[in-house]
Amino acid sequence: MNRSAQKENVAILGAGPMGLAAAYQLVQEGYPPVIFEADDRIGGMTAAFDFNGLTIERYYHFHCISDHAFLQTLDELGLADKMHWVETKMGYWTQGKLQPWGNPLALLKFQGLSLPAKIRYGLHAFASTKRNDWRALDGINATRWIKRWVGQEAYDVLWRTLFDYKFYEEADHLSAAWIWSRIRRIGRSRYNLFREKLGYLEGGSETLLQAMRSFIETRGGEFRLKCPVSRVVFENRQTRGVEAQGKFHPFHKVISTVPLPYIPRLMPGLPEDILCKFKAVKNIAVVCVIAKLKRAVSGNFWVNVNDPHMDIPGLVEYTHLRPLDHHIVYVPFYMPGAHPKFQEPDQVFLDKVQRYLLTINPALNADDLIELRASRYRSAQPVCPPHYLDTLPPVELPVKGLWAADTSYYYPEDRGISESIEFGKKIATQAIA
Numbered sequence: 001m002n003r004s005a006q007k008e009n010v011a012i013l014g015a016g017p018m019g020l021a022a023a024y025q026l027v028q029e030g031y032p033p034v035i036f037e038a039d040d041r042i043g044g045m046t047a048a049f050d051f052n053g054l055t056i057e058r059y060y061h062f063h064c065i066s067d068h069a070f071l072q073t074l075d076e077l078g079l080a081d082k083m084h085w086v087e088t089k090m091g092y093w094t095q096g097k098l099q100p101w102g103n104p105l106a107l108l109k110f111q112g113l114s115l116p117a118k119i120r121y122g123l124h125a126f127a128s129t130k131r132n133d134w135r136a137l138d139g140i141n142a143t144r145w146i147k148r149w150v151g152q153e154a155y156d157v158l159w160r161t162l163f164d165y166k167f168y169e170e171a172d173h174l175s176a177a178w179i180w181s182r183i184r185r186i187g188r189s190r191y192n193l194f195r196e197k198l199g200y201l202e203g204g205s206e207t208l209l210q211a212m213r214s215f216i217e218t219r220g221g222e223f224r225l226k227c228p229v230s231r232v233v234f235e236n237r238q239t240r241g242v243e244a245q246g247k248f249h250p251f252h253k254v255i256s257t258v259p260l261p262y263i264p265r266l267m268p269g270l271p272e273d274i275l276c277k278f279k280a281v282k283n284i285a286v287v288c289v290i291a292k293l294k295r296a297v298s299g300n301f302w303v304n305v306n307d308p309h310m311d312i313p314g315l316v317e318y319t320h321l322r323p324l325d326h327h328i329v330y331v332p333f334y335m336p337g338a339h340p341k342f343q344e345p346d347q348v349f350l351d352k353v354q355r356y357l358l359t360i361n362p363a364l365n366a367d368d369l370i371e372l373r374a375s376r377y378r379s380a381q382p383v384c385p386p387h388y389l390d391t392l393p394p395v396e397l398p399v400k401g402l403w404a405a406d407t408s409y410y411y412p413e414d415r416g417i418s419e420s421i422e423f424g425k426k427i428a429t430q431a432i433a
Contacts, residue, residue, distance in 0.1 A: 010431065011036060011242050011249070013229050013266070014257035016044025017417045018405070020212045021424025022255050022431075023221050024073070029432055032220030034251070036244055038228035042213055045377060046205040046417060051292060056204060058375040059288050060316045060330040061417060062301075063199035064185055069425070070208075070418035074201070077211045082202040086321055087195055091300035093307060093360055094157070098298055102196060117154040124149035128180050129187030134412045137177040139386045145176035161306040162313045166334040167284060170383045177412035178384040185414070198301065200322040205417065232256070232267045232402065239401035253401040253431055257424065259283065259379035260392075260406050267404070270397065277393045281408065285337035286380035287346075289353045292370040293327040296320070297361045310356050326370060329357065337378045346374040381415065382408040395427060403427050 010026060012019045015037035026033050041047050045059045063070060063083070074080050090102030092110070100106040107118050124146070137145065143163065147155045163171040186196070201207050213223065224244070231243040232254050241250040256263065263270075263278040270278075297303075301320040305312050316330040331353045335341050350372045358364050385391070388411045395405045407415035410423050 009034070009251050010253045010255065011229075011251040012255045012257065013232075013242070014044065015039070015042040015223065015225075016257060017046055017420035018407070018424040019044075019255075019257040020209065020216070021073075021421040022257065022428040023216045024212050025425040025428035026432065027216050027219035027221050029428075031432055032216075032222070033255075034222045034224060034249070035216075036227050036229045036242065037223065037225050040226050042223065042225070043205065043209045045380065046209065048204060048206040049373075049375075051290065051373060052371055054292070054324065054326070054328075055206060056290070056324075056328065057206070058290070059286070059332075059377070059380075060318055061205055062321055063201070063418070065197065065199070066185060067199075067416070067418035069422035073212075073421055074208065077208070077215060079201070079207060079211055082207055083199055084202065085197050085199045088198050088301035088321055089299060090196070091298055091303040092158075093303055093305045093310075096307075098303070098360060101304060102302075113157050114153060117151055117157070121150045121154045121158060125183060125187060128183040131180065131184065134177040134180060137180050138175060138412070140176040141172070141386060142174040142176045142179040143172050146179070157306065158304075162304065165311055165313045166381070167383065168336055168339065170282065170284070170336070173383070173385045175384050175386045175388055175412065178388070178414070181412040182414050198321055204322065208417075229266060234267075234269060234399045234402065237399045239399055254403070255427055255431055256404040257406060260382075260404070260408055261379060263404055267397075267402075270399070274393045274397065277391065280391065282383040283337065283379040284334050284381040284383060285339075285342050285376070285378045287333040287335075287342065287349050287374055287376050289331045289333070289349050289372055289374045291329045291331065291353055291357065291372045293329065293357075293364070294368045294370060295364060296327045297329055297357050297364065303360070310359075311352070312356065315356075331356065334381065342376075349374050379406075382406075382411075384408070384411050388412075396430065403431060
């Protein structure tokens with residue numbers, strides 16, 4: 001390690017994929033950081049838990065062929081052979097029945113939608129997949145953009161519930177660029193128009209997380225788990241260190257990757273205009289139920305849901321992507337963190353999931369459900385209105401040696417492991433430039 005590296009010690013707040021990627025980049029450059037994490041494990045939303053003998057993520061993840069930063073890191077760590085690609089299927093539960101979804105033939109056969117509406121929907125999906133530049137969509141409202149393309153009928157049948165049961169009162173305040181990026185990512189994960197290909201990592205995200213942790217630690221990086229930072233200390237616009245567990249820890253540089261709503265509490269001394277921007281950031285919370293079953297619910301990996309009796313936008317049958325001994329289904333309930341529903345006990349959500357799964361597949365019975373668990377995350381999804389990036393503070397804050405970012409900053413891309421890795425490496429490179 002060179003002398004400047006010894007002087008410019010770095011703290012990283014948060015051991016999710018972005019924080020790990022920043023640390024991974026720093027140790028390669030000879031700057032071993034200290035990573036502070038409030039949880040008792042690394043990974044953030046990708047962290048695993050013990051589901052009665054099965055180590056699995058609390059929140060579902062999948063990978064697309066366009067996840068270049070993720071795939072490059074696997075290759076660097078010697079994990080490329082643990083990546084597997086699988087042909088997956090989609091379904092749509094609506095009007096009391098499960099229909100095939102996700103390809104032109106399924107669209108043409110879809111019941112409950114007129115032929116003109118189907119054609120308009122298909123043209124929109126095709127055009128979105130072929131588009132490369134998002135800037136023209138940045139200032140456009142997502143719901144108006146979709147309605148202009150697909151019409152009111154297709155919007156009501158295929159889109160409205162997905163918006164309403166994920167964003168609630170924010171559903172009409174989203175950027176078209178953000179929605180487009182989601183359509184394009186899935187649309188480009190195909191062998192052809194009729195076959196979708198997604199990927200999984202042997203052992204799940206935990207395989208990557210532990211490999212990154214080992215890489216970082218063997219090169220001098222240090223992890224401090226169950227050690228939340230209470231304040232970043234700076235004087236005269238110069239970073240001095242952090243306070244954690246009642247102690248001051250000196251650092252020349254601090255990179256924060258915790259959710260942006262926490263920043264005003266961590267850095268109250270920032271200029272008021274910067275603090276106001278952080279305070280204005282909105283996030284959607286999630287209560288994600290994971291179910292272990294004896295039998296599959298359907299033959300689909302992903303099922304969109306449009307049902308007035310089910311307050312979910314969809315569900316994920318994870319074992320149709322990654323083979324496991326039991327069938328695993330994720331059912332996410334999205335809502336604003338301040339919504340009263342987020343305060344309801346876990347059992348309310350567990351009961352709903354049992355009822356929904358038995359409704360979608362009447363051949364199942366209560367004995368087929370082995371176990372259900374619920375996990376909660378307050379800042380699961382940033383709400384991205386038009387011109388979203390323009391509303392955010394700069395990543396490099398007006399304090400020497402201080403950076404702050406979360407998944408908001410790779411707008412219009414949706415939150416994802418690959419995007420977090422790419423952005424984390426980018427911040428680390430800036431920090432030592």
